[in-house]
Amino acid sequence: MSLNPEASFPDFAYERPDLEKQEAAFRAVLAELTAADTINDAIASVEQIDSIRAGVATAYNICYIRYSIDTRDEFYAAEKKWFDENMPATEAWRMDYYRALMASPHRAALEEKFGSQLFATAELSLKTFEPALIEDLQAENKGYSEYTQLKGKAQIELDGETYTLSTIIPLCQAEDREVRKRANTAKWDWMGGNQETIEKIYDDLVKLRHGMAQKLGYENFVPLGYARMNRTDYGPAEIATFRNEVKRHIVPIAQKLYAQQAERIGVDRLHFYDVQFIFPDGNPKPSGKMSDTIDAARKLYDGLSPETGNFFRLLEDRQLMDLDAKEGKATGGYCTYVNDYGAPYIFSNFNGTSHDVDVLTHEFGHAFQVYSSRHQRPMEYNWPTYDAAEIHSMSMEFFAYPGVPDFFGEDADKYFYSHLASAIRFLPYGCAVDEFQHLVYENPDWTPAERNAAWKKLEAEYLPHLDYSDHPFLSQGTYWQSQLHLFGMPFYYIDYCLAQICAFQFWLKDREDHTSAWADYVNLCQAGGSKSFLGLVEMANLENPFKPGIMERIAGVVEERLRELE
Template sequence: MSQNPTLTFPEFPYERPDLAFQEKAFRAVLAELKTAAGLNDAIAAVEQIDVIRSGVDTASNISYVRHSIDTKDEFYKAEKEWFDEQLPATEAWRTDYYRALITSEHRAALQAHFGDQLFKTAELSINTFKPEIVEGLQTENKTYSKYMQMKGGAKIDLDGEDYNLSSITPVEQDNDRDRRKQASTAKWGWYAKNREEIEDVYDELVKIRTEMATKLGYENFTQLGYDRMNRTDYGPAEIAVFRNEVKKHIVPLAQELYKQQTARIGVDRLHFYDTAFQFPDGNPKPQGEMADTVDAARKLYDGLSKETGAFFRLLEDRQLMDLAAKDGKATGGYCIYINDYGAPYIFSNFNGTSHDVDVLTHEFGHAFQVYSSRFQKPMEYNWPTFDAAEIHSMSMEFFAYPGVPDFFGPDAEKYYYSHLAGAIRFLPYGCAVDEFQHLVYENPTWSPAERNAAWKKLEAEYLPHLDYSDMPHLNDGTFWQGQLHIFGMPFYYIDYCLAQICAFQFWLKDRKDHESAWADYARLCTAGGSKSFLGLVELANLENPFEPGVMEKITGVIKEQLRSLTVA
């Protein structure tokens, strides 16, 4: 963090990095690491390499955010395309750095100083790159950007009014069933219209990733995907056990909740346009306007801890949030870290639904974590691996429960119910997404029709309540085509499921002893990525989510809690 820590995000200067100059500087410091006479010289070289890498990441992330805010901005669109083209070459820097680390004559002392996780990451990451795959990485970036651009520019006509993929969501939750059906049909009509192009994009991504895996010596992309995620203490076998536990304990509870919803909203069967509509008088909605939601969040974080209150004000004062849905804005929500400014940035698309609160508290959890661990060295430790990172975000949604009355007023009880039930209902879907990706990358020559058939079969196992009889496009098994992570972040989605089981545990701990639960959470945030996923789980005094019995215990408490809530 070398830049002015008081600038607002719009004031952050942007300049395309001179990668040739940066590589020359990097190579010079790398030579110093290789020839370091003693430990202190080696540590200094590692820290200077961080400075160089951080500068490149800072420029890339500023560009990414500004492109996300307005995908029509030609300047930042061009910068995004430039980074897509150029950044893959910097993977060679990282690989050479990691190789120098693990072969250093000072390795034992460096490992004692920085911890084991850096070296576990280094050993794993070396397997994921060779210069021969640079072109593949470039093509992968460009192809995924094409999908993002399509979704960001989507225009959906409904009764003569234009919507995008974010702004149509509230209409899909309308109290009037016909209106819900019209909105959902219009949205999925856009996907149907673009189906061939979407399937072609994914087909190209599968082929690119499979080709890179082959060049790197992998049997297929699956293990490469795991290695790219830096999963050092579990693999596909453990994930398969986890998914089976979800099928055994979570799917039956989720189906019970869908049956209750069917009766509650007074329909004979849940059609695809009914699943998001949970209560006969409407879903819980935040009170007032977006500014009121932000005010409620400020009050919540002032009350949660001194640190969270100060941090929320920092986000506001430095304009490190962009929350409103706008035309041309990329879909979804995320938190990114602007390294040189020590500044997390929260991106979202508020649309007047309860999701606004979900995404704000979720991304605040990410932001609070990376801000808490911003002084961790090396920079690999600013963020943990994605699986652990989602513990912070999903647990923060539960820690935010004291703010629910201010967010939702008379709808508070409905929100408690829908959030807790929604977390259960999500798990089968998340596991279906994960198993789908395993099948796809184990069968990379599948046609689009074969992929759709595989998804449809998984829906029958994980989500048997779904009824697409009113929508031929979805009935073909195409629902997965709207899931951004499948295209851009392969094998990421199961991380939400792993983290959800950990977040449930934080919720249970918080109900018994808030001070102890918060202390465990804050310690987890400060640790950043200095340990592996299971190492961080242990640090936070959580049970291993892969262990049989953990889900069964959690679901019993959740059933009891849902029964205690008074909802229409």
């Protein structure tokens, strides 16, 4: 199948890959790598293997995007199901490739050519798979898809109108407290109505992952989860220390912010339907229509740098964004990469709230990074690990501050305050999600009720302001059931917290010297995944987020700035 590398996304050619044919080609090249007489022959084999794997990834990502845009599309729903069932087998290819790399007589020269991170990735990845896991991985994919599809097809009835989980959000932030109470109640009633199904999906996934870990010789899923996240330079001990620093230095600030919010909006205590309502005259909203937000983004990225201006136009011209919320669309936002077209893709659910700008700038950061490192080889280096990848996205939210007046008009100052406050308030929640996962996978036989009780206890430690007393579903400790990452990407959440500490540093550097801060950011983007998380942090001239004292120092500066904005 011939591809036009300049095509627009609607014209991207999709064809289900012939995995038998692809595997035969892969195995032939793998034999050449194993028998390579010279380093040049070995390098050529690595590049050919990259090409084969990229072709399969291209088909998968085209399918995934089109399925996400409309989960009701029968063709792409069937194709997504096929990938869920068949992609796990390709893990065996990847592991055989990694074994060949590790055993190659040209390993030293290959490491000099491609860097040590490829071999660190290979070594860790080999601890995550064996062929006996293929059926388990298929079942894992199926469970995540069931959860995604359930939420994507949500129909929430309120006052004679039907909403999705994305389109009801503006009502959940309405100025009228009674309106937002009824909207939030309707949203969480829908979750409660599906509680048994959601808890069954998660229970099956936890037990499945525990079983996979035991087959690989692990005591439980925690070390396997870390290895699957390719964490080569820190582990659970460092993360536990980080979470404790958040409890010491961030939770008290966040609680002060919530208390100020309650006073500001005139309530004695924040109920679950008040938490996202920040200002008495309404939250900041983008000015105008979605097209105005796009115009403001174009102006922002033209002014930020020639690279970002040209790149935003590429996204527009090749239709590499789907931004508006609509029926049948999967919830959330993401950026993925269609390898053979050299094309990042941004997916979002615009609903007229400030979150539209948050997600657009956040996912633009991901997209700019992968586009900047698209020439990195091998393909493992197109993306960094999730922890490092979130530095690009969360830092881009801060680099986008010059565009805030155009995005929000008279609401600009409200946005500056709410964005910075939200960045602080997120850290306790993100740590609660991470600690919850440790507890869940250390106790795989817990019942759903025991998991809910554990979440409720963590809320009391990290988020004591929450009041769910008037909602029977949430009062059980079930808020976690709305968090997509828990179902599909275990242990992917503390990454946002680590990256947030790095993003705060870029914000501070940008205030002092934009030219220097932007140069460091671009270098970080171009490096892709060629270094580990801490290696990339050092390369970008950032401080290690695990370093004692850094969180306290950053929290003090942020708190001072929030006082100025208040």
